[in-house]
Amino acid sequence: MNRHVAVTLVRQSIVVEAPIARAFKVFTEEFGNFKPSEHNMLGVEIAETVFEPRVGGHIYDRGADGSECRWARVLAYDPPDRVLLSWDISPQWQIETDPEKTSEWEVRFIAETPNRTRVEIEHRELDRHGGGWEGVRDGVAGDQGWPLYLQRYADLLTHAG
Template sequence: METYRTDGWTALGDPVRRAIFERLAERARAVGELAGDLPISRPAVSQHLKVLKDARLVTDRKEGTRRVYQVDPEGLAQMRGYLDRFWIEALAGFKTTVEQQIKEERTMNSQAMSTPRTVVRHTVTVEAPIERAFAVFTEGFGRFKPREHNMLKVEIAETLFEPRVGGHIYDRGVDGSECRWARVLAFEPPNLVVFSWDISPHWQVETDPAKTSEVEVRFIAETASRTRIELEHRHLDRHGAGWESVRDGVAADQGWPLYLDRYAGLFAGS
């Protein structure tokens, strides 16, 4: 039986035989009529019909001096049963795959819910070439950093960004005092800058580098005159007990969203 079924599919693998089979599925036809519809000779049609008959896909009967061919319902039914078996198996396999994917997604979601979020990401786009976008962020950091974000005992006179690895970002007070609250870890103009966040959950300068997070800022040229800035503040859990307050603070409206909004505002009308 398996050989029969395989022969059926093999027989229909030829495009001419498929065309003959499709015409016979419409109604019974003689060899001459089939040859008239197809660009092949009567002997060729007869040869294709023999293959289809041997595969039990068509049957024939004699009408006067000619033979008329039609689809073999029994053979076609067995062929359909063979296909249905694979269809059922395919559906079962698909069902198993989907259920496994759902299970994995639920596991991942459960793990995500049980694992504290230690990264904060924000993005902004400015209408400026990448070189200028990078320069304004680094050289003009003090122009968009809120002055009220201050750990000095006096008002801030200026905020400086030292453009080199090993440099600092620091606030200088009106009395000349300084607060170095970040270290430049990577400086690759005009594409990347990375600096530490040396501010503890208690709003004090953290002197232990192992207890600081880091901020990566990437500059991506979307066009010659437009740049996308992607900021990622990561490893926030390094701040130790109370690190969640650091995360919530930099993620809130008065955190990085405020910085980036003011930064983008520097390009308005330019």
């Protein structure tokens, strides 16, 4: 019997040369410095991306005209070990307002040595997005998804000093 099991999660990781507390701080406080500005659902240029560091907070883009696009909710905030966020973006790459149709992404920070940290992203429950969810999975797994974010994050840590 042939059985096809759909992969409903994406895992990516990177090792950075930084203590765990610094790795966590840069990821959360400087998220907008490594998020690609072309990843934009606003009708205008992004002026800044804000990561609100608390449960109940959001990640949102603020446009040059003051408009906002809240595309993630902070579900857990446990410095310096992990953050858990919703992915409130539909398969049509629009804001999803129904929390039952959102996936979640967890970022874990694991100290390998006092000055080296493994950063792991697990984006899961992608099938909750409904029809077309495979496009979300392929988007976040592809070269312009989590691999790009993690590489830009690592580059920022390296050059931040």
